[in-house]
Amino acid sequence: MIFCRVLGPIEVEIDGVVAELGGPVPRRLLAALAAGVGAPVSLSTLAEEVWDAELTAGVTNAIRVTVHRLRSALGPQERGRLESTPQGYRLALPTEATDGGLFEQGVERGTGELAAADPSGAVRTLESALALWRGRPWAELGESLHVSGRRARIVELRDVAVEELQAARLARGDTARAVAALSQSVIEAPYRERRWELLALGLYRSGRQAHALAELRRVRGLLCEELGTEPGPALRQLEQRMLVHDPSLLILPTPASAPTRSDEPPSADPESPPPAIPRPLTRLIGRTRELAQLGMELAASRLVTITGPAGVGKTRLAVEHAADRADARLVRLADIRSPEVITPAIAAAAGMTHTAGDPLAAIARVLADRQELLVLDNCEHLTDALAGVVLSLLARCPKLRILATSRGALGLDGEYVLTLAPLPVHGQGGTAVELLFDRVRAHRTGWTPTARDIDAAATICTVLDGLPLAIELAAARARSFGLVDMAALVHEGFDALGNPARGTVSPHDSLATAIAWSVDQLPDGERALLLRLWPFDGGFSWQAAAAVRPAGADGAVFAGLAALVDRSVLTADVSSGQVRYRLLETVRRYCRAIDPDRAATLRAHAEWARSFAAEQASLLTGPRYREAVHALAGELSNIRAGIAHDLGHAPAQALRTTAKLRYLWVAVGPVLEGRRLLRQALDACPDASVTDRAAAWIGVSVASNHAGDTDAALGAADAALALLDDENPAHDELLLDAHMRRCNALADTEAGERMRVAALAFQAACDRRDPPGFLRVAALWALAMVHFQDGSMAAVTETLTRAHDFAGACGFTSGQAITDLQLAWHVLADGQRDERGVEAGAHRALELLVRAVNTFEQQPNASDELGALYAGVFALALLGAPETAARLHAAVADHAERGGTDPGRYMRFAGRSLEDRVQRLLASLPLLGRDGPMAWAEMVALFTGAAGTLSTKP
Structure with missing residues (x-):
């Protein structure tokens, strides 16, 4: 869920977490789009607002790059909100997703029919709307035509809201607060006559007639002296009515109270009605938006239920809202176990000491003409019994509103459900x-x-x-x-x-009691399902839940999960189109503590993890690579937990799982973690099958090669080859995979003749078999290295072009990008210069690297994408962009260190002389101040944006 704040410095929340938008440029761009209020904003307007410049090719490219960065900041679920249109760009947000939209809705409600019919409701609505205001709207923008008109309109709307809030307070008899606020507001805006009119009226109704007349004369003098004009007709008429002591000035526009009954408590003093529910002494933090939304929804709906998990603050939010109201009554239901006690508890809250006959009918008689708010706190264990009570009261009492708090909705027609999320934690703040x-x-x-x-x-x-x-x-x-x-x-x-x-x-x-309150109320089947879910880390799918549910559990898994979500024990994220469930960490720990058979639960989770890993790993070398990588990356924490369990209880299974995932770690990282798990599994089961151990050694070679540990990579490849039988058809694919790893390890050294022998052996082994497409492509890579050693650049280009075409034909898309990366390094190694002194291959290499990076973004391979960006540093520096190259180099180095990879490993495929040139050029780059780590998407945008700019230069 997205929420954008523009009433002050721009701020965007994604699922309750404030998004990091970047520096001032992205913030100004987003503010300019938000100021469009859903309409497209032209490129020329964006150029003026954000860059204070006319639209040029360079500015257009800068807009594209900044939009890309903003989309990345919004995340995969919300990036589509920033739309490209023929007229420019637009920020597509519904009204309720912006504080500006909520503010305008609140002011419209509070100053419309609600103001005359329900002054108390108008007060609450306008207070909630004004609470959204944090400062100057679209603060990042100047005073251009694009924004000044909209800003003036919403500022005027705020001034109107301030004034009509005090008018509503006067209408309900709250003169003391109104006069206090108006005394300050006339100083802030002395030429707004409506404020003086309300201030004088409030003073008059407070019995301070002389003071009221003095204020009217003061505003007359102010307007005459400074503006040369007389007060308007409203002020002049008010002054005349006060001079003749018009009795209607003391009459409130709505009845101060309804006729009382014998069984209702005496009414409070209408001049300053005390709150019926005391406000907590501690400060409420982080709920400004929710409190404002609650006020607006209660003004529009007669039944609102606040839901959320244990300990999230449902009661506190309800009490915080009710503490501002003299008409609120609180009914605490947590200690009530019998449905028969519900109506007496409500009666007591309504001030009824005893009731005769049907207590519900008596409550309805008392509340029939009252405009009251009934707060029913902690309803989750009484929802069935409460349904009839709530529906009956709402039907019999047309002015009554009910606010409930519950782990789940009451499920009644007309109910508005406000789901309360935990407070956000982002970085070191929140x-x-x-x-x-x-x-x-x-x-x-x-x-x-x-x-x-x-x-x-x-x-x-x-x-x-x-x-x-x-x-x-x-x-x-x-x-x-x-x-x-x-x-x-x-x-x-x-x-x-x-x-x-x-x-x-x-x-x-x-906290344990609060969680137990939720868990202990569950039926046996739902509780049994819940206790099988605690090992999942980072969430799970319904298929995973179905795989681990205990044998013989009653009911369908969908129904069980839905019930747990309804009771706020589970959360369900449907934003991606595929629902994903999650237990809060606190609930996970509680369930783990009370699980009567933890061993069985962990065993079921590990069995699911290894089955899921095997299913998805089989897709890693085919056309469904991208789908498999995303699926495995999403479950990586669960797979880790499953492997950790199997290392202690089923080491052969751990070895098989880690071996199947040997290419996952270079795609999503961290590489060194993958190597550590593979070695642990190899050590744990020395007597495992030959194929499992060979596959694991190949995985060690892959990880070591990407980490830049050439000797370990070569040793692991040789260990795999020593295990495999060249004559056994069942070993064919692993044998060729091991040959490929050996070639890669030797290409990373000054092996010379050994590399040639290994490459030819790999090619010959492929010719004798029918290998998968990715291995045929790898054989062509090895052959291209031999051609490079022979000094035949034409043969290198021809061989790698064939490899690129064949990779595309067999669906090995990431192989196309790896081929582009290798060819780019070979082109850069050529080193010939044109008549301007620019290396002739630099532009061609840059084109290949942009294509490679774009492919890697679609077919994730983090380690090799960092290799392409590292080559991009060299190309950018050669083409005269040293500062951009320096920034990119710092970002690549940071991500490579965190992922445990060596981004320069493909550079060594093109010879040590190229490596020396690269190191010298990197040493000459300017030193830049450290601005903190650069996000992945920002790093990619930096490279592609710079490459796009350089490609347009002659």
């Missing part, structure tokens, strides 16, 4: 961390977090899923341990958390 710091400061006067505290706080909040209850309990324990120690302890279990403070609104005395 509102979750802000909450933790706020609560720690309450116990430590003058405390300032250190750098270690900030890191620890992010860890604590991540482990605790950003759940406010858990964070507050951690803050309570931090008095004894400190945040750094808490970060280590919080992994151990719930006893590392403290107890809630007295007076808290939470109905639970610990």
Whole structure:
């Protein structure tokens, strides 16, 4: 889910996490598109707004690159919001996905029919709308025609909202707050006569008639002296009515109260109605948007239910909203077990000490003419019994509104469900961390977090899923341990958390109790399914859940998962089109602790992991490579857990799984982790089958080669060849794979004749068999290396061109990109210069490398894509872009170090002399300040954008 804030500095949330938009240029571009309010914004307008320049080819390319970076920042699910149109670009967002849209909707509601019919509702709606305002709209932009008109309109709308909020307060009798606010607002905008009119009216109704008349004379003097004009007719008429003491000035436009009944409590003083529900003493953090949305939805709907997982803050949000209202009544249902007690609890909250006959009918009589809000807290265990009560009250009491909190929706017609998500944690910040710091400061006067505290706080909040209850309990324990120690302890279990403070609104005395409240209410079948899901890390599909569910469990897996989602025990992400379920980490740990048969649960998870890995690994060398890599990358944490289990309980299975995944680690990384797992599996089962051990040694060779460890790569390839039988047809594919690994390892050295012998042996082995297409392509790569050693560039080009064509024909798309990368290095190694002194092959190499990178983006292969970008550094430097080359080199080096790969390994295929030239050129690049790590998408955009600019130069 996306939410864009423009009422102040631009900010975009994706699923509750603030997206990192980059520097000022991407932020200005996004602000300019957001100012279009869904309409296309032309390229010329973007050039003026963002770059303060006319539209040129260079600016057009810069717009394209920046749009690409913004799409990457929005993520795969939301990047489509930034649309390209014939007129330019547009940001396609629904009204409710922007604070500006919500603000305009709220002001329209609060100043429309609601203002006359329900002043209290208008107050709540306008307060919620104004709470969205954080500063100057589209703050990143100047005062161009594109934005100044829209900005002036929404600023005017805010001024109107400020004024009509006070008008609504006066209409409901809340004169004290209205006068206090108006006294300040006339100073902020002294020429807005509506503010003076309301201020004078409020003072008059407060019994301060002389003060009211003095304010009217003050505004008359201000307008005459500074503007040379008299006040408008509204102010003049108001002054005349005050002078004659018009009694209608003291009459509220709506009745102050409905006729009272004998069984309802006496009404409060209409001048300053006290809130019926006290506000918690601690500060509410991180819920401004949700609180505003709740106010708007309650103004529009008569039944609103706040749902979410245990400890997410449903009760706190409801109480925070209700504390602003004198008409709110709170019914706490957590301790009620019998449905028969529901109506007496509601009656007590409504102020009824006793009821005769049907208690529901008595409640309906009391509330029939009242405009009230009934807050039903913790409804999840009583939803069936509550359905009839809620429907009856809403039908009999037309002015009644009901706000419920529950782990799941009540399931009633007309119900609006507001799902509350955990507080976000992003990087070392986020509102979750802000909450933790706020609560720690309450116990430590003058405390300032250190750098270690900030890191620890992010860890604590991540482990605790950003759940406010858990964070507050951690803050309570931090008095004894400190945040750094808490970060280590919080992994151990719930006893590392403290107890809630007295007076808290939470109905639970610990996080474990809150989670148990959800789990213990589940039927046996759903509970059994839930307890099989805790080993999944990072989520799971319904197919995975079906694979691990216990034998004999009642009901279909779909129904079980749906029930767990409805009860907020599971979350379901449907944004990708394929649903993915996830347990919060806190729920996972609780389920692990109460699982009566952990060994069986872990065994079922490991069996699923190895089956899934085997199924997808079979696709890694064919046309469905991309699909398989994405599927495996999405389940990598689960596959790791499955392998770790099998290493201790079924090492032969661990070896088989790791061997099948030998090409996965170079595609998604980290490479060194893959090599470590392969070696652990080889050590764990020395008596495994020949094919499994040979496949694992090939995997070690692949990983070692990509890590730049040539000797280890060659040794592992030779170990695989020593195990395999050249005469056994069952060994054919592994044998050829091992030959390929040996050629790659030797090409990375000064092997000379040994490389030639290995390449020819590989080619001959292919000729005697019918190998898969990817191995035929690899044989051509080896042959091209021999041609390069012979000094025949024409033969190299011809051989690699054949390899590229054959890779495309057999669906080995990533092989096409690897071929382009190899040919680019061979072209760069040629080193001939044109009449301007530019290396003749640099432009051609750049074209090949752009094509390779674009292919790798579609067919993921992180290690080889870094190799293409590393070659791009050399090409850019040769073509006169040293600063861009330096930035790209720093980014490539950073990603390569994290992935454990050697991005320059293909360079050595073209000879050591080229490597020396590259190192000298890299040493001459300018030194740049460190701006922090560059995101992958930003790194790719930097290279392709620079290449596109250079390709347009003569």
